[in-house]
Amino acid sequence: MTVGRNAGGHFFRKGNQRKAIMVYLAVALSAALGGFVQSITGFGAAVVMMTILPYFFTMAVAPSVSTSICLGLTVTLAWKLRKSIDLKLTLPPTLLYAAASVTAIRYIGSMDLRVMTMVFGAFLMLLGAYLLLTEKNGDKFFSAHHVFTSLHHRILFFLQQK
Numbered sequence: 001m002t003v004g005r006n007a008g009g010h011f012f013r014k015g016n017q018r019k020a021i022m023v024y025l026a027v028a029l030s031a032a033l034g035g036f037v038q039s040i041t042g043f044g045a046a047v048v049m050m051t052i053l054p055y056f057f058t059m060a061v062a063p064s065v066s067t068s069i070c071l072g073l074t075v076t077l078a079w080k081l082r083k084s085i086d087l088k089l090t091l092p093p094t095l096l097y098a099a100a101s102v103t104a105i106r107y108i109g110s111m112d113l114r115v116m117t118m119v120f121g122a123f124l125m126l127l128g129a130y131l132l133l134t135e136k137n138g139d140k141f142f143s144a145h146h147v148f149t150s151l152h153h154r155i156l157f158f159l160q161q162k
Contacts, residue, residue: 059116
C-alpha cells in the first residue's frame with residue numbers, strides 16, 4: 001500500500017504504525033460519512049470519500065479504494081431494494097460504467113498523476129458550484145453546506161499541491 005504523494009517503499013515498516021492507524025481511521029471515517037450521505041441521498045459516497053482519500057493515497061490508488069468501499073455499499077443497497085430495481089433500465093448504464101472503469105484502469109499507469117489531481121480538484125470545485133447555484137428555494141442549511149463543501153475541496157486541493 002502506497003500512502004501519500006511521495007510514498008516509497010512499504011508503508012507498514014517498523015515505526016510506521018501510527019501513520020497506518022491514521023490512514024485506517026481516515027478511510028473508516030470517510031467511508032462512514034460517505035455511507036451516511038449515500039444512504040440518505042442515493043449518491044455521493046465516492047465524492048465524500050474522494051475529498052479525503054487523495055490526502056493519504058496517490059490519485060491512482062484513492063479511486064480504487066473509494067470504488068471498493070462503494071461497491072460494498074451499492075451491493076447492500078441493491079439487495080435491500082432488489083424488488084424495485086428495473087434491470088431493463090439499470091443494466092445499460094451499469095455495463096457502460098464497467099466498460100469505462102476497465103478502460104480507465106488500463107490507462108491510469110501512463111497518465112500524469114499531477115494533471116489528474118488538478119483535473120479532479122477542478123471537477124470537485126465545479127460540482128460544488130453547480131450544487132450551490134442550482135439549489136431550489138428552500139432550506140438554507142444546504143446552501144451553507146455547499147459553500148462549506150466547496151471551500152473544503154479547494155483547501156484539500158491546494159494542500160495536495162504542496
